[in-house]
Amino acid sequence: MPETPTVRLRRRRPAFLVTVATTAALVAALLSLPGTQQKAEAAPATFVHPGVGVSRGQLDFARTQVLAGAQPWKAAYDQMLASKYASLTRTPLPRSVVECGSYSNPNNGCTDEREDAIAAYTTALAWYITRDVRYAQKSIQLMDAWSATITDHTNSNAPLQTGWAGSSWTKAAEIIKYTYTSTWTNSARFGTMLRNVYLPEIINGSNSNGNWELTMMEAAIGISVFLEDKAVWDSAMAKFRTRTAAYIYLSSDGAVPKTVPSQNLDTTAKIVAYWQGQSTFTTGLSQETCRDFVHTGYGISSISHVAETSRIQGIDLYTTDVGERLRQALGFHAKYQLGEAVPSSLCGGSLTLGLGPVTEVGYNAMHNRLGYGMTNTQNLTLQSRPAGTNNLFVAWETLTQGDNLS
Template identity: 75%
Template sequence: MRRTAFLVTVTALVLGAVAAPDAPRAEAAPAAFVHPGVTVSRAQLDFVRVKVNSGAQPWKGAFDQMLASKYAALDRTPAPRAIVECGSYSDPDHGCTDERQDALAAYTDALAWYVTRDERYARKAIELMDAWSAVIKDHTDSNAPLQTGWAGSSWPRAAEIIKYTYTGGWAGSGRFATMLRDVYLPEIINGSNSNGNWELSMTEAAVGISVLLEDRGTYDKAMARFRTRTAAYVYLASDGDLPKTVPSQNLDTRDKIVAYWQGQATFVTGLTQETCRDLTHTGYGISSISHVAETSRIQGQDLYGTDVGERLRQALGSQAGYELGAAVPGLLCGGSLKPGLGPVTEVGYNALHNRLGVAMTNTRTLTERNRPAGTNSLFVAWETLTHGDNPA
């Protein structure tokens, strides 16, 4: 693609916008929470189960990939800790990797249970969740908020499926809920004023936990933070000369905003706060935006037609183009980007392209190239299986 590809793509995307962007606003919790309803719904799970059991692709291949992974191993031994200590980039790593991977394994087992109806997977998911809820007391060190957000995003996905679809009983479900309320929520609900991927991951966890707990007040607070943080993470030309900001961060001058946006002084639609850092961390933020939007849709409030959907679409299209090898214009990040977006496009692509009919050429190409999407070993897992071309 030519050096002008970014600006041409941006122009085309703006002309075909899903909806006119609106201002961030709080979203009210549903009158009755839908279960299972964190990122994936019962209808979506039913669709997946039929496709996998009939051998249809890409779902069967995605399921086989998941079942062959270490996360689905029925001989997995949980490794809980009372105190999970995580420094910058998980150094030191005292329980950080163990916690994230056990949470992902519980979610993997929950999905395997639903598709196969093999109770061994449900019991393994319960074993993992019970092991941690019996032990963990706190997260410490500099990465504690992010670690809590990552693990706290996976736990409620697993718990929702087991609690509301497994009829074999889960005696420890109350203790698990108490763990999420007392150990996880206090660390994440008020944010950290750090990079956008931190804030979005933490908010994703808070939204998911509030659904499982049926906590309307926490849901409302987390969704209000989500709207503000999403607007401050993905730039649209309609925002004005400078990106939107989170008031508590006190980014009250142009110089402060530019520094926060990794030194980027020219703002173009689809740019994220971390694009010029690298696409890997950008992918974390984009993924959390899509996960919260999907949870909100399942709970009865569809954000894909609001500024959230527009920002998600523009971020996906722009970042996907560069991940595919588009030349980076000199005005963007000094003309150089670090790739590594990760398996983060399925949820947003399915919602925006398949449901709303929006053309997303770059995102479609990258999504199909990466199928079946696996896991980033942090909080993203198996989204070709759960959301690939899923109309439910």
């Protein structure tokens, strides 16, 4: 069953409550309107910085909590600082061409690029919290090394690799460019790298499993913020909205899930095959649930990241079908990750678990901001704190998002 708590209608400090049944009816009615689910949101009139994944207010809140020794933020910060990604002796390992085959085989620079990007973000966060310029300089060193070197991504996993690395690079770059007290001399060159090397690989989307396109659009939207490019935002957001609607099922979608037109999934049989053989569709189910929870977690995470970046930019996707799909997907997968018995109607009664550290952003937005109970997601989130990194593109979200209403 989907999670159905009492829902507050106003953000943060609600004035009144409505019943679950009434809320569910309203949501269903709204989502059934023509065009509601796949309507793209236009770029903000003015971009907010830092504004990819985490805002200045959220950074200030996290810093205040860490410096006060408050939990769980201090434990999350200690975890981050103890990781290899925070090392001040890290040596960048840039390559001109990063070659990534299926499952990163061959792996010619794939791990190096992803981990250098996470390290740039990690040291940017460490800079903001400590004001130790060595961390800012390390983040800059990593970004400068890659922007001076990389020219291309190749082989079959190139689009996904570009999305993963691009998602972390833009979060790091936003913090350094807009909060570091000294000049980042090569920030324009870094922007050129994003536009000329990363963006062409991801902006046209993907017809692979849905987590690919969701991560690619996450990176593209981050790039659009850093470059202040409204056309890129609009293009990426349109693909994101369509893919999100086709990735997480709601009963209001009808008998079968929505599809991405370019994939030509024009029969029920084709849809079932694409959904890993699952023929019974339940609210919250993902296109990759029956593949495994690891890849499903990638998709859920990217949906939450785009929604959070959009919120920072003044565009609220959490109260659209994006938020409803995110909420239901989190609750659906959290209950099985926590150990609930799997019915025979779901993936033949067997699931491959491993959701990963992906619940903090969506939980904070949908529970703490909008007031949904989300018992399953809450239990999993609290049990998993502090959330670390998946070593691909998710990192330190208890620190930046945990119970953070800024």
